Amino acid sequence: MAVIWAKHALLPAGWSDSVRVEVGADGRITNVEIAAAPAGEQVGLLLPAMVNLHSHTFQRAMAGLSEARGPQPRDTFWTWRQIMYRFLDHLTPDDVEAIATLAQMEMLEAGFATNVEFHYLHHRPGGAHYDNIAETSERIAAAAARTGIGLTLLPAHYQFGGVDRRPLGPGQQRFGTTPDEFVTLLDAAEAALRHLPPDAGIGVAPHSLRAVSPEALALCESLRPGRPLHIHLAEQIPEVDEVQAARGRRPVEWLLDNFSPDPRWTLIHLTHMTEDETRRLAATGAVAGLCPITESNLGDGIFNGTIWRDAGGRLGFGSDSNIRISLIEELRTLEYSQRLRDTGRAIFAETGRSTGRALYDAGLDGGATAAGRETGAIATGLWADLCAVSLDNAVLFGRKGDERLDSLIFAGGDGLVRDVWAAGRHIVRDGRHSDHDRIVADYLACIGRLQEVM
Numbered sequence: 344m345a346v347i348w349a350k351h352a353l354l355p356a357g358w359s360d361s362v363r364v365e366v367g368a369d370g371r372i373t374n375v376e377i378a379a380a381p382a383g384e385q386v387g388l389l390l391p392a393m394v395n396l397h398s399h400t401f402q403r404a405m406a407g408l409s410e411a412r413g414p415q416p417r418d419t420f421w422t423w424r425q426i427m428y429r430f431l432d433h434l435t436p437d438d439v440e441a442i443a444t445l446a447q448m449e450m451l452e453a454g455f456a457t458n459v460e461f462h463y464l465h466h467r468p469g470g471a472h473y474d475n476i477a478e479t480s481e482r483i484a485a486a487a488a489r490t491g492i493g494l495t496l497l498p499a500h501y502q503f504g505g506v507d508r509r510p511l512g513p514g515q516q517r518f519g520t521t522p523d524e525f526v527t528l529l530d531a532a533e534a535a536l537r538h539l540p541p542d543a544g545i546g547v548a549p550h551s552l553r554a555v556s557p558e559a560l561a562l563c564e565s566l567r568p569g570r571p572l573h574i575h576l577a578e579q580i581p582e583v584d585e586v587q588a589a590r591g592r593r594p595v596e597w598l599l600d601n602f603s604p605d606p607r608w609t610l611i612h613l614t615h616m617t618e619d620e621t622r623r624l625a626a627t628g629a630v631a632g633l634c635p636i637t638e639s640n641l642g643d644g645i646f647n648g649t650i651w652r653d654a655g656g657r658l659g660f661g662s663d664s665n666i667r668i669s670l671i672e673e674l675r676t677l678e679y680s681q682r683l684r685d686t687g688r689a690i691f692a693e694t695g696r697s698t699g700r701a702l703y704d705a706g707l708d709g710g711a712t713a714a715g716r717e718t719g720a721i722a723t724g725l726w727a728d729l730c731a732v733s734l735d736n737a738v739l740f741g742r743k744g745d746e747r748l749d750s751l752i753f754a755g756g757d758g759l760v761r762d763v764w765a766a767g768r769h770i771v772r773d774g775r776h777s778d779h780d781r782i783v784a785d786y787l788a789c790i791g792r793l794q795e796v797m
Contacts, residue, residue, distance in 0.1 A: 344373065345767060346383025347729065351747070353390050353703075355720045358744050362389065366727040370542060370767030375721060384762070384769070387734035388747060390703070391720050392456035392763055393670060394493075394710030394728075397573070397611050397632045397661025400443040400483065401464050404790060405430045406666040419642060428514025432468045433796050439464065439479050441789040443486035448776045449668040451492055453757075456728035456765040458492050459661065459714050461548050461573055461611070463499035463518045465528065470516030476524065477531030484535040487543065489778065491770040493728065494539060495714040497548035497573050498532045500525040500563055502555045506589040518550070522559050529566060542726050542766040544715050546571035551578075552586050552594050557601065564602065571609060571715040573632065577620075578612035578643050595620040604629040609659070609713040614644035621647040625656030630709040634663035635676035648681045649690060659709030671752045671759075674702045678752075699748035731762035 345366040352362035354375065363379035366372055409426045434442075447458050460483050466472050475481065480498055487494040501518035504511045511519045520528055533545040549555040549563040551574060564572060577583055577594045586594045595616050598604065604627045611632040616624070625631075633646055641664070651658065660673040678698055681690040691705075692698040711719030718728045732747075734740060738755045739747060751759060763771035770777060 344368070345769070347389065347731075347764075348379065348381050348383050348385045349387070349389035349731070350734070351388050352721060355722055362721075364389070364721060364727070364729070366764070366767045370540065370727055372721065372723050372725055372727050375723060386731035386762060388732040388739070389721065390454075390730045390732065391707050391718070392454060392728040392730040392765070393703075393706050394457040394459060394659060394714045394716060394718065395450050395455040395661050395670075396459045396609060396630070396659040396710045396713040397634055397663050398446065398450075398458055398460050398665060399463070399663065400446040400458070400460060400486070400665060401431065401434060401439055402427065402663075403446040403449075403665035403668075404438070404442045404793065406664070425514065431464060431517060432514075433793055434464070436473070436478050436482050438789050438793065440482035440486050441785045443483050444489055444782050445786040446665050446668065447486055447490040447492045448779065448782050450662065451490060451763050451765070451771050451776055452760060452774065452779075453668050454670040454730045454760040454763060456493055456730070456763060457495065457710070457714050457716055457718065458487065459495040459497060459546070459571070459573075461497045461499055463501050463548070463550060465498075465520065466517045468517060470511070470519055475531065476528050477535055480528070480532035481535040484539055484543070488539055490776065490782070491765055491768045493714075493716065493718075493726070493765045494536070494543045495546055495571060495716060496532055496536060496543070497546040497571065498525070498529050499548040499550045500555055500559060501550045502559050503553070506553050506585050508556065522562050525563075526566065540766060540768075542716065544570065546573065546715060548573045551575040551582070552597070553582060560602070569607065571713055572607055573609045573611060573713070576610040576613055577615045580615055580644075583615050593617070593620065595624055599623055599627075603627075606630070606657070606712050611661070612638060612643060612646075614638060614646055616647055618647070618650055621650045621656075622654040625651050625654035628657065630713045631656060631658040632661055632713060633658055633673075633677055634661045635673050635680060636667050636669070637663035639676055639680070640664065640666050645680045645684050646677070648677065649685065652691065657709045657712065658705050659713050660706045669757070671755050674699070674706065674752050678702060697745035697749050699750075699752040700745040702752065703748050727764050727767040729762075729764040730760060732759050733761045
């Protein structure tokens with residue numbers, strides 16, 4: 344049994360002092376005691392660690408490579424996508440593993456305990472299959488074995504180049520699967536998780552309404568009942584227009600009219616919804632998978648956060664392109680986007696619950712659901728996914744109650760997270776992953792090779 348004692352901790356009932364948390368050998372919390380004497384590992388502020396509900400780890404290696412103006416008169420998501428296609432043509436399975444390992448390490452050091460990996464880079468450049476169809480999925484699992492992060496792996500089905508069922512374009516060949524191939528891939532990817540600790544899990548990711556047929560979406564929905572199902576939805580205006588032209592309805596409207604989203608579903612981005620779509624989708628209990636840093640970087644748009652919240656919608660946070668991996672900045676960017684649009688302040692705050700607290704609580708709930716993981720609170724029976732934050736600094740010293748989260752999110756930066764546990768595995772100590780230096784060295788060697796061939 345491991346023991347963690349916190350001066351202050353965020354429990355399901357609210358803030359408590361002198362909290363003792365006991366963790367069993369299986370990685371689950373076995374007991375939580377308030378007003379306990381100091382013992383074991385002693386920390387200042389203990390929080391439930393959040394799930395990173397949406398990531399494409401391979402994109403971490405192209406961070407900063409798409410900020411120059413291209414040949415088009417206006418740079419958009421679609422011009423960025425062409426850069427991404429050219430970049431991934433050079434990635435080997437070894438590169439995929441090295442990049443994923445670095446990204447997962449950075450997630451842990453930022454305070455995330457779980458990586459939900461929306462994984463669609465399956466094949467060789469040009470589209471030929473590896474001998475093992477789950478080769479790159481196994482590399483994501485190998486990265487998780489090394490970093491110790493909790494993993495929910497979402498192999499992605501990517502069938503077509505557009506809603507009109509046109510063939511995949513040259514840059515998309517590495518993603519493509521027929522429905523039968525996807526079933527094989529999913530089975531093989533799930534088998535790869537058997538080598539990981541028992542908190543690892545599988546899910547299903549039909550890439551988008553652009554990339555899968557209605558029949559294939561129904562197949563995906565049937566494949567792993569009860570496990571997470573994620574799909575990109577309504578991210579870009581041209582995407583909305585393409586779906587509406589082909590199917591007679593906007594993406595969210597079409598999904599609601601043809602399927603029955605529920606808490607199993609996580610809809611990624613949702614940056615272009617009408618008010619009616621927002622309210623209808625929020626009422627289903629599906630999770631909005633928000634990636635505010637990436638959405639800002641790509642110029643996606645602004646999520647209807649206030650309407651979603653008022654309709655009882657659930658949400659969580661992901662790092663998507665991994666251009667910058669920062670839990671607190673994801674939350675801050677969402678709130679600031681709403682303030683800029685609405686010319687107001689403290690948009691997500693509620694009576695009795697501050698902005699930072701409301702955002703953090705929402706992310707815990709939505710992230711746990713999106714990962715299909717028993718987490719999201721410091722409570723008996725859940726995985727011990729925990730994050731300790733230092734109080735002896737200019738940001739948090741002397742803060743009380745919700746002020747701690749407000750200060751962390753709106754005044755904090757890198758380095759405040761001191762310790763992270765994922766299913767009881769104490770991976771980050773004093774702000775650094777236990778294998779930090781070697782992981783960085785392997786990543787630098789990978790980037791050095793890529794610089795030579797690109």
